[in-house]
Amino acid sequence: MNFKAKMFNRKASDPKSKPDQILETLALQAGQNIADIGAGGGYFPLRFAEAVGEKGRVFAVDTNPEFLEFIRDSAKEKGLDNVETVLVTEDSLTLPEKSLDLVFMRNVTHHIPNRVEYFGKLKALLKPEGRIAIIEYRRGGRFSFRRMFGHYVPREIIIEEMSKAGYRLEEDLDFLSEQSFTIFSLKV
Numbered sequence: 001m002n003f004k005a006k007m008f009n010r011k012a013s014d015p016k017s018k019p020d021q022i023l024e025t026l027a028l029q030a031g032q033n034i035a036d037i038g039a040g041g042g043y044f045p046l047r048f049a050e051a052v053g054e055k056g057r058v059f060a061v062d063t064n065p066e067f068l069e070f071i072r073d074s075a076k077e078k079g080l081d082n083v084e085t086v087l088v089t090e091d092s093l094t095l096p097e098k099s100l101d102l103v104f105m106r107n108v109t110h111h112i113p114n115r116v117e118y119f120g121k122l123k124a125l126l127k128p129e130g131r132i133a134i135i136e137y138r139r140g141g142r143f144s145f146r147r148m149f150g151h152y153v154p155r156e157i158i159i160e161e162m163s164k165a166g167y168r169l170e171e172d173l174d175f176l177s178e179q180s181f182t183i184f185s186l187k188v
């Protein structure tokens with residue numbers, strides 16, 4: 001399974017995926033708490049851990065225990081002790097209430113069943129000023145892998161579902177070539 005975790009990381013860190021611009025957009029602050037849902041090989045959670053520093057905390061959340069083990073080992077190698085791994089099932093996620101400044105989800109929403117309900121449950125985990133950042137594949141060309149296998153959720157659907165779940169669209173970014181990138185806050 002390591003090869004898959006490494007493959008996710010190669011793709012995530014590729015300049016074409018614009019990881020630095022993604023980090024810049026998120027404008028993380030020292031001491032923040034972040035959950036990366038669908039953490040994969042851990043490329044982003046480890047970057048987040050560096051950005052939030054030792055007073056911050058990063059929860060790397062995944063359904064796959066082998067990816068989480070890979071992330072734990074990588075964090076140890078890098079001397080990062082502010083990364084916690086969280087094993088979840090497809091539709092449940094338990095983290096302390098009102099604890100998170102940011103939930104980050106990259107290329108994972110297409111895996112989640114009953115998204116409105118799922119997004120709705122995440123509200124309890126966010127601090128009042130907390131945000132959810134979603135990067136998700138656009139539909140792609142007729143013969144693209146993501147279109148043929150349904151590995152995408154159109155941007156409009158994400159915005160509609162997030163609105164139904166109780167969030168307001170804050171930023172709608174279009175600098176990624178294959179994905180939409182939207183950031184939401186809680187509706188007040």
Ligand SMILES: C[S@@+](CC[C@H](N)C(=O)[O-])C[C@H]1O[C@@H](n2cnc3c(N)ncnc32)[C@H](O)[C@@H]1O
Nearest residue numbers: 008012038039040062063064090106107108111
């Ligand atoms: C395509 S990978 C993306 C990995 C990483 N976010 C990235 O951008 O490199 C999707 C990840 O989501 C995880 N996953 C799938 N369904 C999930 C769920 N319901 N909750 C949490 N993680 C999930 C998979 O195990 C996998 O690690």
